[in-house]
Amino acid sequence: MKDLIIIGAGPIGLYAGFCAGLRKLDGMIIESSYETGGQLALYAEKDILDVPGFANIKAKDLGDALFKQYQTHQKDVDIHIGEDVLEIQKKVDHFEIITNKNKYLSKKVLIANGGGKFSPKQVEGLEADNVYYHIDDVGRFRNQDIAVLGGGDSAVDWAIALLNEAKSVTLIHRRKEFRAHQSSLEEFIKRGGKILADHVVWEYVSNGKNITSLKLMCNEDHCERALKVDAVCIFFGLTKTKVDYAPWQIAFDQKGILVNQEMESSIKGIYAVGNAASYNGKQDMLTSGFGEVVTAIGAINFALHPEQKVPKYSSLMNK
Ligand SMILES: Cc1cc2nc3c(=O)[nH]c(=O)nc-3n(C[C@H](O)[C@H](O)[C@H](O)COP(=O)(O)OP(=O)(O)OC[C@H]3O[C@@H](n4cnc5c(N)ncnc54)[C@H](O)[C@@H]3O)c2cc1C
Structure with a gap:
């Protein structure tokens, strides 16, 4: 547990993982x-x-720096990505966290x-077994012809990573300008990646299971071309779906989960911080969230180990 x-x-x-x-x-x-x-990826x-x-x-x-800081304590607090928390069930002295993949037991929960x-x-209508919205194993694309759709950092970073395994990688973007860093684009080209900017996918050919080729059109001259593909990887950014807290049986208002001064919710042992938390005067800002983490982790640590005299300052904690 x-x-x-x-x-x-x-x-x-x-930041909570680090603390x-x-x-x-x-x-x-x-x-x-x-x-x-989280939202840092949106902007x-x-x-x-x-x-x-x-x-x-x-x-x-900032996102990269926070992840790096968290990694200094990843051995104590591991991370499971691509796993959706569906339910939190209160038991006598612990909680059961039910995800779409697993069930975990924990003494405390921080939302x-x-x-x-x-x-x-x-992308509506672009459905096939070889369309990917995330990549968990670059090796699966070995010796394949890959089309990567998107113009941001995720698209270009993954396109570069795919060059390590794929036969060819073509980066397709509907605009002339990319949002991704220029240096990443240069690296992609230098390593043999192909770019089709100002192009849109207007049709595709499928064998019933997989997409076998994309039909592309250039926005400027309406010139058409076909691109043979073994896989299509799409990185068009993220969308946010609001959480419905009602089934969690936790008190909330229109801003989020109601918490007390220790960031504890109406359910003892469940805490909330950041944009998830709501109280009078709450600001949905990064710095408020970081402060709330310090309060919540301090309270959680005290609840778990009331006998422990934990130093307040980080310089003493790591000794
Ligand atoms: C355009 C824009 C500009 C902003 N500019 C600033 C600024 O300049 N300064 C500032 O201080 N703040 C700014 N903010 C606000 C700031 O980004 C937020 O306050 C901050 O991201 C909140 O962090 P968070 O970790 O609480 O939530 P989020 O960033 O929303 O992260 C929550 C994470 O939880 C995950 N999650 C959700 N549900 C589940 C589930 N059931 N199971 C597992 N995981 C789940 C989500 O996928 C997400 O990764 C801005 C926000 C926006 C949208």
């Missing part, structure tokens, strides 16, 4: 999407001006789900 299960690996869940590890709690983070960083290139210590930091860089779930934007 875990000491603590954290639901969500957005910025606040990642729990720092206090030597035996924990786990469960994240429904295949990426960490990856936006400048954030109000995180203490940074005059200006891009959302993507950092941001009030919603992220999932990849799907």
Whole structure:
């Protein structure tokens, strides 16, 4: 049984994972999407001006930094991505967390789900066994001709990763300009990747199971071309679905889960932080969320180990 299960690996869940590890709690983070960083992925290139210590930091860089910081305690708090928490059941002295894949037991639960779930934007009508919205094993694409659709960092980063295994990788984007970093695009081209910018997929040929070729059209001159494919990988960003808390039997209002000063919900042992939490004066901001994590993890640690004298400052905790 875990000491603590954290639901969500957005910025606040990642920071909670780090703080729990720092206090030597035996924990786990469960994240429904295949990426960490939550909403930061929605505005990856936006400048954030109000995180203490940074005059200006891009959302993507903050997400990377939070993940790196979390990794320093990943041995204490492991992470399960692509796993959706469906139910939290209260037992006498612990909780059962039921996901779409498994069941876990934990003494405490920290909800950092941001009030919603992220999932990849799907393309209506483009359905086949060889269409992928996330990649868990690049090796499966060995010696294949791959089309990657999208113009952001995820699309280009995965296109580069696929070059390690695939026979060919063609990156297709409907605009002339990519949102991805220029340096990543340059690396993709240098390593033999092909780019079809300003092109849209307007039709595809299927053998009933798999897509065998894409029909593409150039927006500018309406020129058409066919591209033979073994797989199509689509990275069009993420969409958010709001969580319905009613079946969880937890008190909530229109902003989120109602919590007390220790970030504990109406159910003893279940805490909420970040955009998931609601209280008077609540601001849905990163810094408020980070502060809430410190309060919640401190309260959880005290509830689990009231006898322990845990130092307050991190410089003493790691000794
Ligand atoms: C466009 C935009 C700009 C912003 N700019 C700023 C800014 O400049 N400064 C600032 O302070 N704040 C800003 N914010 C707000 C900030 O991004 C949020 O406050 C922050 O992301 C909240 O973090 P979180 O971890 O609580 O939730 P989220 O970032 O929403 O992450 C929650 C995570 O939980 C996962 N999850 C949800 N349900 C489940 C489930 N059932 N099982 C498992 N996992 C689940 C989700 O997939 C997600 O990864 C901005 C927000 C937006 C949309």
